[in-house]
Amino acid sequence: MLRKNKIIYTSGTFDMFHSNHLKMIKYARGLGETLIVGVSSDELVCSYKKAPIIPFEERLAIVDALKYPDVVIPQRSLDHSLLVKKLNIDAFVVGDDWEGKYDYLRELGVEVFYFPYGDGVSSSKLKEDIFLKYKELKDISDKHTNPTILKTE
Template identity: 70%
Template structure:
């Protein structure tokens, strides 16, 4: 297990505790931990753009103590990456459950990290938007008080 190369995949937008838990989990699975951070272009190919630009997201992940290497992730297809980095283990959030089972045929162990009902960037964005809409409605009804420092 110490010789395993573990690849953790994610967008890591609005970095939160479940991101950290997933990366730390990956660290515990092998000797070398590589974290792939999805580029803005990749994320925009399947959902709304990230709130935090790629350069900032990758800098945040690079600053963590757990990864040995942090790389840009340009594709959701990891066929080529398996051979390029000699990947033994692949970790991704369970919101992608089943999507990467094809890696098992390439000899890679796949782990879907359980976010459960915890924090997710998508849920954070929804909550922020909901609170913003409340503020807009309140400002339409009343003048918003100025907060003095």
């Protein structure tokens, strides 16, 4: 179990901020005294998946406005080795969709926690739902017959 004087780091894209993001940040907050949250830059995100909907500066501002983080920083790399050393990080929290990817941090003395997102909301799911709802509305609005034109004399 972590002592309360630990420095905790969590990170993510935090696109289309939702309740699972908040739950993970809140969980990380409870693990130590200082919580640093990294927000992935647009360039970093684009290196492994589609571009975020919400621009980087806005995602940074949203996370910074939360009550849980002590510090919010840009994250420009998926390799946290240097960051861990520079910031003296004791524990790292990330969503379980990254299970196993950060185990290498344990070799640096960092405790790694894979937060269980479980079923429910995700940015990818939100984007898909919005797309499908938009497509449905567009299909409905585009399907109409032109009115009969009555000739007036």
